[in-house]
Amino acid sequence: xxxxxxxxxxxxxxxxxxxxxxxxxxxxxxxxxxxxxxxxxxxxxxxxxxxxxxxxxxxxxxxxxxxxxxxxxxxxxxxxxxxxxxxxxxxxxxxxxxxxxxxxxxxxxxxxxxxxxxxxxxxxxxxxxxxxxxxxxxxxxxxxxxxxxxxxxxxxxxxxxxxxxxxxxxxxxxxxxxxxxxxxxxxxxxxxxxxxxxxxxxxxxxxxxxxxxxxxxxxxxxxxxxxxxxxxxxxxxxxxxxxxxxxxxxxxxxxxxxxxxxxxxxxxxxxxxxxxxxxxxxxxxxxxxxxxxxxxxxxxxxxxxxxxxxxxxxxxxxxxxxxxxxxxxxxxxxxxxxxxxxxxxxxxxxxxxxxxxxxxxxxxxxxxxxxxxxxxxxxxxxxxxxxxxxxxxxxxxxxxxxxxxxxxxxxxxxxxxxxxxxxxxxxxxxxxxx
Amino acid sequence: xxxxxxxxxxxxxxxxxxxxxxxxxxxxxxxxxxxxxxxxxxxxxxxxxxxxxxxxxxxxxxxxxxxxxxxxxxxxxxxxxxxxxxxxxxxxxxxxxxxxxxxxxxxxxxxxxxxxxxxxxxxxxxxxxxxxxxxxxxxxxxxxxxxxxxxxxxxxxxxxxxxxxxxxxxxxxxxxxxxxxxxxxxxxxxxxxxxxxxxxxxxxxxxxxxxxxxxxxxxxxxxxxxxxxxxxxxxxxxxxxxxxxxxxxxxxxxxxxxxxxxxxxxxxxxxxxxxxxxxxxxxxxxxxxxxxxxxxxxxxxxxxxxxxxxxxxxxxxx
Numbered sequence: 001x002x003x004x005x006x007x008x009x010x011x012x013x014x015x016x017x018x019x020x021x022x023x024x025x026x027x028x029x030x031x032x033x034x035x036x037x038x039x040x041x042x043x044x045x046x047x048x049x050x051x052x053x054x055x056x057x058x059x060x061x062x063x064x065x066x067x068x069x070x071x072x073x074x075x076x077x078x079x080x081x082x083x084x085x086x087x088x089x090x091x092x093x094x095x096x097x098x099x100x101x102x103x104x105x106x107x108x109x110x111x112x113x114x115x116x117x118x119x120x121x122x123x124x125x126x127x128x129x130x131x132x133x134x135x136x137x138x139x140x141x142x143x144x145x146x147x148x149x150x151x152x153x154x155x156x157x158x159x160x161x162x163x164x165x166x167x168x169x170x171x172x173x174x175x176x177x178x179x180x181x182x183x184x185x186x187x188x189x190x191x192x193x194x195x196x197x198x199x200x201x202x203x204x205x206x207x208x209x210x211x212x213x214x215x216x217x218x219x220x221x222x223x224x225x226x227x228x229x230x231x232x233x234x235x236x237x238x239x240x241x242x243x244x245x246x247x248x249x250x251x252x253x254x255x256x257x258x259x260x261x262x263x264x265x266x267x268x269x270x271x272x273x274x275x276x277x278x279x280x281x282x283x284x285x286x287x288x289x290x291x292x293x294x295x296x297x298x299x300x301x302x303x304x305x306x307x308x309x310x311x312x313x314x315x316x317x318x319x320x321x322x323x324x325x326x327x328x329x330x331x332x333x334x335x336x337x338x339x340x341x342x343x344x345x346x347x348x349x350x351x352x353x354x355x356x357x358x359x360x361x362x363x364x365x366x367x368x369x370x371x372x373x374x375x376x377x378x379x380x381x382x383x384x385x386x387x388x389x390x391x392x393x394x395x396x397x398x399x400x401x402x403x404x405x406x407x408x409x410x411x412x413x414x415x416x417x418x419x420x421x422x423x424x425x426x427x428x429x430x431x432x433x434x
Numbered sequence: 435x436x437x438x439x440x441x442x443x444x445x446x447x448x449x450x451x452x453x454x455x456x457x458x459x460x461x462x463x464x465x466x467x468x469x470x471x472x473x474x475x476x477x478x479x480x481x482x483x484x485x486x487x488x489x490x491x492x493x494x495x496x497x498x499x500x501x502x503x504x505x506x507x508x509x510x511x512x513x514x515x516x517x518x519x520x521x522x523x524x525x526x527x528x529x530x531x532x533x534x535x536x537x538x539x540x541x542x543x544x545x546x547x548x549x550x551x552x553x554x555x556x557x558x559x560x561x562x563x564x565x566x567x568x569x570x571x572x573x574x575x576x577x578x579x580x581x582x583x584x585x586x587x588x589x590x591x592x593x594x595x596x597x598x599x600x601x602x603x604x605x606x607x608x609x610x611x612x613x614x615x616x617x618x619x620x621x622x623x624x625x626x627x628x629x630x631x632x633x634x635x636x637x638x639x640x641x642x643x644x645x646x647x648x649x650x651x652x653x654x655x656x657x658x659x660x661x662x663x664x665x666x667x668x669x670x671x672x673x674x675x676x677x678x679x680x681x682x683x684x685x686x687x688x689x690x691x692x693x694x695x696x697x698x699x700x701x702x703x704x705x706x707x708x709x710x711x712x713x714x715x716x717x718x719x720x721x722x723x724x725x726x727x728x729x730x731x732x733x734x735x736x737x738x739x740x741x742x743x744x745x746x747x748x749x750x751x752x
Contacts, residue, residue, distance in 0.1 A: 199545070204634030210566035210605045211545045213629065280546035280567075325524045325553075328546025329565055 003373050006156040007097055007128030008121035012429045014042030015385055022056025022389065026063050026379035027358040028366035037061055037379065037387075042428020045381035054423070058393065062361045063377035064096025064127075064386040064426060066368040068157075068186065068264060069240055069313035070338065072129070074117065076105025080407050081318040083117075084124040089316070089338040089405040091431035094388030094421040096377055097128035097369065098316075098338070101161045102139070109134035109145045114153050127426040130156030130374065135174050135185065139163040144174055147181035157184040157372050161240070162288070162333075164190050168225060175235035184372055186238040187226060189247070190289070194218035199329045201243075201290040205274040211329060214290050216244035223247050227254035227261055236260035238371050241315050243269045243289035245299035252308045262371045264313035265300050267341045268411045271348050273297050282331030283324035283409045287317065301349070305359055311368035312360075314341050318407030335411040340398055342390070343417035351418060385425040394420035439733055440559040442548050444570040444606045449613050456578050458728035459721065466502070466724060476505035479734055482535040484526070484551075485562070486512040486542040491695055491719060492562050492572070496539050499726035505536075523547060527554040536734055540564070558733040566602050571726055572694055573606035577614065578721040579714050580651055583690055588615040593649035596678055596702045598622040598631065599667070600658040603694045607653070608635050621645050623678060625667045643678055646689075651714075653692045654680045654702045671701050681707050690714055 019037045026032075037056075040046035067090065073081040081089075083100075090098045100117075102108035108117060114131055121129045133155040137143045140163075147158060158174070164187065165171040174185060195218040200206050202213025223239055227250055230237045239251060242263050254261040268287065273294050277285045285291065303309040317334025324331050342364065349355035369376045377386035398412045424432035441447070447455070465473055481500040485493055493509065500507035510530065517526055523542070530538065531554065538557040540548045545565035552559040563569040581587050592611055594604040598620045608618045612635075619638040620631050631639045638645075646652050657674065668674045680691060681704035691703070691713045699705045707713060 202629055204630035207628040207630035207634035208605070208609075209545065210568065210602055212566070215629070280549045282546065282550075322522060322524070325522070325550065327523065327542060327544035327550045327564070329544035330547075 002375055006130045006154045007374065007427070008118050008130070009125050009128045009427045009429070010123060014428045015425050015430045016040050016051050017054055018048040018051045019054045019056040019059075019061060019389065022059045022061045024061045024379055025358070025361060027362045028063070028376065029378050029380050031379050039385045039425065042385055044379065044383050044385055054389070056389070058391070059422060060390045060392055061379065062388055062390065063365040063379055064388050064424060065094045065342065065364040066374060066377065067095050067098040067314050067316065067338065068238070068311065068368055068372050070098045070100055070316040071103070071318065071334070072100040073318055074104060074120070080320045081405060082124070083121050083129060084126075085404060085406045086316070086338070087125040087127045087129055089336070089403065090127045091424045091426060092404045092421060093338040093340070094342050094390065094424055095127055095338060096386040096388070096424065096426035096431070097130065097374055099130040099132050099156045099372055101159060102132050102134045103161045103163065107134045107139045109137050109139070111146065111149050111153055114150055114155055118154060126429070126431045127424070130372070132157045132159045132186065134158065135160045135165055136170065141165045141167055141170060144170070144177055147177055147183060151181045151183050155183060156374070157186050157238070159186040159188070159240070161188045164188050164192065164222060166192060168229065171226065172229050172233065175229055175233040178235050184236060184238050186240055186372070188240045189219050189222035189226065191218045191222050194221070198290070199286060200277050201274040201292045203274060203293055205277065209277070209280070211280070214288070216246050216292060216296070219244050219289055220246035220250050223250040227251070227259055230261060231257065231259045239263040241266050241269065241289055241313065242300065242309055243292050243296065245296045248299050248303045248308060252303070255308065262310040263308070264311050264368070264371065265304055265309045266313060266315050267337055267344050268335055270297065270300055270304070271344055272411060280328040282326060282328045284335065284411050284413055286328060286331055286333055287315070287335050288333035301354065304363060305355065310363070310371055312341060312345070312364045313368065314338055316405075318405055319409050321408065324409050335409050336403070336405050336407055337411070339403055339405065340410055340412045340417065342421070343396070343419040344412050344415070346392065346419040347417045385428045387425050388421055389423035391420045391422050392418065394418070396420055440552055441570050441729060441733065442552060442559060442561045443568045444573045444610045447570070447610070447613070452574065452577065452610060452614060455574055455725065455728045455732060456581060458731060459578050459724040462724040462727045472502050472504060474504045475731060476500070476503040476734060479505040479537070480533065480535045481505045481507050481537045481539065481730065482530050482533070483507065483509045483539045483562070484530065484541070485510070486517060486523075486540075486547070487563070489541055489562070491722065492541065495719070495722040496562060496726050499723050499730055502723070503727055503730060505730070523551060524554050527551045531555045531557065537730060560729060560733070563602055566600055566605070568606045569602040570606050571722070571729055572603050573610035574729065575718060575721040575725040576607050576653075576692065576694070577610055578725050579692065579718045582721070583714055583717065584650060587611065590616040590651065591619070591649045592616055592651045592653055593619040593621050593646045594653045594655055595621045595643070595646060595680060596655035597626045597657050598655065599626040599628050601655045604653070604655055605635070608637050612636055619645060619649060621678075623668055623674065643684065646684065647686065649689065651690050651692060652680055652685065656694065656696065657698055657701055675701050678702070679704060682710070692718060694718065
């Protein structure tokens with residue numbers, strides 16, 4: 001059931017324009033034509049007369065992207081990102097809606113925190129922003145948050161993200177309580193005892209580099225546990241940033257058995273591997289879960305194509321330069337992703353023919369919206385305008401024009417990519433144009 | 435930002451590079467046999483030893499190596515310095531960079547720290563050990579010691595025994611030895627043998643101590659309690675000593691024993707073996723200084739000129 005009250009955006013003038021002669025591609029709605037698209041008063045359709053025109057020849061119009069997993073660092077680390085800069089980064093990447101994780105300082109775990117963030121977003125967000133609240137108070141893994149009240153106030157989902165609920169009994173109660181609160185549970189899956197001391201994927205490369213390893217099974221055993229519990233309780237779970245082929249197998253088995261489990265994968269896990277960590281540059285190569293092996297990367301891609309992995313999520317994780325300049329093992333985990341997601345995947349997967357463009361658009365838009373019951377962006381006439389206009393031929397260098405994000409810890413810093421976002425209309429308003 | 439050459443990982447060195455450095459080390463060893471053990475080679479050069487992690491033999495060896503080459507040597511230790519006051523690695527390196535050192539020797543507890551430091555200085559950077567990652571000058575002194583004792587490296591079989599998981603000595607050593615055509619085994623308790631060793635480093639990996647039988651050199655690794663956190667890697671040091679401790683009872687005639695120190699006597703090596711005149715432990719310490727002299731000299735010289743060892747002889751004679 002789609003919930004319409006969870007995304008917050010700053011009110012502004014509705015967009016009115018006509019895009020002429022563009023390729024209109026909405027695979028989810030079965031649309032793929034070349035023609036004009038009228039946007040009048042923030043909605044699709046109507047008469048083109050008198051509207052400003054955009055020459056769309058050679059451009060591609062798609063439903064706007066949705067990211068179920070970003071970090072806006074608010075409250076607590078507004079020096080690295082805030083709602084204004086994070087939503088601007090989203091708009092620059094073609095996103096019309098994003099869901100922010102609650103592992104902030106303090107964590108978002110009660111009605112007051114949530115209301116304050118929604119008020120802030122109503123002033124600052126230029127795309128739709130939803131707030132995920134903690135599963136347990138303080139993300140400490142012991143007491144459940146007041147999920148029913150949080151749901152009424154517009155929480156988009158529940159997650160303890162980087163601090164997974166390690167106590168199975170507490171997690172089971174969260175699944176049971178979902179019957180009341182009806183919020184999706186989105187899960188960073190990690191057995192923290194197995195991953196303790198690790199900074200990169202455990203394997204041949206970590207053995208050679210002598211960097212502490214994070215074994216693939218630290219992810220897959222946690223997923224196996226949670227799929228089993230979700231099955232037992234008839235609950236619904238969403239698995240964050242799948243990185244290992246063992247995890248893909250657990251998700252596939254769960255789906256085959258009828259468990260309500262969905263999963264996301266990040267652009268960096270689809271494009272990079274542990275071999276890319278050789279120079280030990282934490283800013284661009286250290287994240288959790290870590291970049292894994294080539295066989296993992298290939299398994300992720302085929303699982304994304306077949307739908308075992310439902311959607312793309314960036315896990316956009318901004319960090320200050322001084323934190324990321326530390327030695328590899330000391331630096332914090334995480335890379336940014338909103339501004340590069342489409343272009344990196346288009347350049348390295350669509351252009352070489354490994355991933356159909358239609359599948360990429362679906363996995364970044366409609367399928368991503370559905371995992372969190374968010375409204376599905378579409379090009380169908382009458383719908384609110386939530387779209388991105390892309391120039392697939394434009395090439396650009398990541399970071400050359402600075403980032404919209406306050407942070408620069410991009411896995412693709414300095415890379416030349418194809419595919420640039422010309423225009424983003426989010427919630428009927430122009431959020432980005434280049 | 436690093437126009438000069440640095441030594442961050444042993445893989446940066448080719449077979450020729452390693453041979454050149456070991457040869458240079460031998461030249462310096464000759465000098466050390468004289469009455470006046472100092473040469474004017476690096477007069478006017480500045481070397482800063484920046485040690486974020488405690489060290490006795492590596493620190494003293496680098497200091498003495500620099501001084502014997504007549505360089506100005508400054509030692510900065512984390513304790514009692516601005517590092518204790520929360521200064522970042524970057525700021526410490528930038529601050530010291532203001533003195534325009536020619537070489538920065540860095541030791542740190544975290545893997546990747548020396549690579550990180552090298553991004554913020556124009557000085558040549560030498561890795562004196564970063565976490566479990568690398569310890570290239572240890573590898574060079576180990577090779578120096580082996581070549582001297584065994585007469586060759588090509589075709590030699592070296593078995594590293596014990597706590598491989600936490601050992602930068604084994605890691606750098608394995609890479610260097612294989613570069614020189616030697617064979618390397620990692621023999622360790624299953625809990626201290628890093629997954630992916632065979633594939634990632636090309637070594638023979640085993641938990642069977644009997645597999646040391648084929649080795650020419652048995653290299654006992656220190657059990658690194660300080661890196662084991664809450665521990666639990668082995669049930670007890672007593673059981674470790676019984677299963678993997680190296681003593682005369684495990685060795686066949688002609689097998690040589692090495693240890694990078696500091697030794698846990700009675701754990702990874704027996705008292706008797708540690709004191710045996712055929713053990714190479716003291717030779718390693720002696721080799722450490724001349725090899726580090728070679729590294730410092732090599733970094734601060736025209737690499738083409740150094741290929742001829744005559745240059746050293748000339749400078750030594752000067």
